[in-house]
Amino acid sequence: MLSLLGLARKSLSRVAIAITALTVAACEPVSTTGAGGPAIDTNAAVPVALLVPSGSGQASDELLARSLQNAARLAIADLGNVKVDLRVYNTSGQPAQAAAMASKAVDEGAKIILGPVYAQEANAAGAAVASRGVNVLSFSNNGDIAGGNVFVLGPTFQNTADRLSRYAVRQGTTRIMIVNDRDITGEIGRTAIQQAVGRAGGTVVASESYALSQNDIMSAAPGIAAQAKSSSAQAVFFTAASDKALPLVTQLLRDNGVAAETTRYIGLTRWDIPSAAATLPSLQGGWFALPDPGLYSQYQARYQTAYGEAPPPISALAYDGIAAIGALVKQGQSDALTGRRLTQGSGFVGVNGIFRLLGDGTNERGLAVAQIRNNQVAVIDPAPRSFGGAGF
Template sequence: MLAVLSPTRKLMRKAIAVAAFIGLAACDPVMMTTAGGGGPRVDTASPVPVALLVPRSDSSAGAVASSMENAARLALASLDGVQIDLRVYDTAGNAQQAATQAERAVAEGAKIILGPLYGEASNAAGVAVADNGVNVMSFSNNPSIAGGNVFILGPTFRNTANRLLGYAARQGKNSVVIVHPQNLEGEFGKAAIQAAAAQNGVRVAAVESFAFSQESVNAAVPRIRDSVQSNGADSVFLTSTAAGALPMFLQLLPEAGLSPATTQYMGLARWDVPTQILSMPGAQGGYFTLSDPGATTAFESRYRAQYGAAPHPLAGLAFDGIAAVGALVQQGRSDALGTRALTQNSGFQGANGVFRLRPDGTNERGLAVATVRNNQVTILDPAPSGFGGAGF
């Protein structure tokens, strides 16, 4: 046991840095002043100006910005006969500068904005250009900034929770205990699971929270076990990441008597990175999601061939933004970048599979349901290749 807990505790200590990088801070979205959310008219016969807002000079995110810019240019090279004039602006990871750069981009002719990376900066950019009728496709995953002229491209907890609980319900699982840390990210995760449970007819038997510390995780384990058993739940849904409390729960809950043979484990985060997660007892038979493996592999291979290195995990979001804009401009309509076009039900083909933007500013992505068998990842239900299938 001690040999396992040592690395899991190290992973736990990394969580604060990871949570800070995700940047979930946000303000209220501002509604567009143009009818229906609008969008500027575009001349699809000429190069369409598109602004990419990334934190180039942010010392903590410069590498992400570079990888995103590379991915955007890779997507440009994939467009068939579509002309896009990509213009890159530096936000420095700062909300005020993001707003200033968004205004500058629109003044210089940008018809749509891709980025920024962080939620607060994206909200500021959206507010700054709302009166101009320009839409913002943010790289954030924070649903609280979505709406009006701001659309988020980052994978959402609601999308993941809905995919997992929809699949679990079809396997006969109908009651769940939610386990989340007492922080902003944990609250977002809990709310997403509760909403997905209601949508899929799954009963939330109980909600168990814990303070963001190793001691609190240890103390929460017997309480979670007793809650699952006393409330007659058949599943436990963990919101924590591999860099947070997830490894400890996957080790300690089975040791405390919550067997994966009788209780379905599932989680909002990926369980295949780092690989040591795959050997933990609670991971065996558990449910988690992955993006479309085939699409992801193809994107990563193309990126390596072009740039000689692997893309940052978030780089695909910039590729997706260009792919969506390119697909819409190719239709040749003057309202190609308006709200109605952006939210077309058929969606788009992206770096990691199909995705679509919703009228509320959030998104849906085609996800595969995966599990762990014999310490190896196994796909239980493939990612859908289009909308309308079992995964949606």
């Protein structure tokens, strides 16, 4: 339905991207995951299983599978003396197949599993190998499946909400209204924002939602706008994606008197994807978070040069996973791939910037805060380069 708004989904020389463990001192997260993991031979190539969604019959899954393999191999090429034996297994995007492939990978010697993509797959894969002490670094961003031997590498709503809420409060924007899609994703996003605003020292002054149809959004907009004004909200924090409900709901709120001069718009999702979103009049002046653009642009250029096509953003998670594995193996410890080592507080550096795996299986990423200005994306608060940085 929102395709009527005309938003369609939409790349040198080699630039070295360092893969290394951060050495800045940091507090270790409290661990609720198992601290275990298989011992590795530090003098041999480490067997790593990569689970990809190839075989589902969906063109989008084949693209994902190819890009994840490409990114992982690009990362392995940067490891220097650290050797990784990458073994690829196809899951067809199905939980049962993911579980079977995870078990097969461990049978064949894998010491850690990278992937799969989808939350139910990752949950099944983790369960299949939990009793064998092998950890799973999934590409999911669903924190509900994290814990035990399963970690999520994808950017979580909570991490994004925390970053933006801290920034907003530092700028004096403390009275925040939440507007969310009335679906599971929207509800998860709303909860993340509520928690983040409270932790940052702000106040959620109102919360409204809408059903996901054009007519329902149009019907709900006047009431949402009235609530934004009556609550004296300084900002409205949206859960909607820029290729879905966001263009319509933000424009309707502007049309109903929620003025850009008095009410900031903040986004839980990426407003630079698709690129056409930056041209929307209703988003001008709005804030959102994104990975370190400098590091990511280097990755994009290298990937384009190596493979002749632009990488999907999710592919960078495969690079980051290999980055973490390589950094730990480089330390020369036989317990490099245990939960205790994976959750080292100093974290890692990947092509999305700094990140660390937390004891509950989720992650913390160093994000930049950006603003839509004159139809372009401008970074207004850079991504931190260590976990002692301003973003944390």
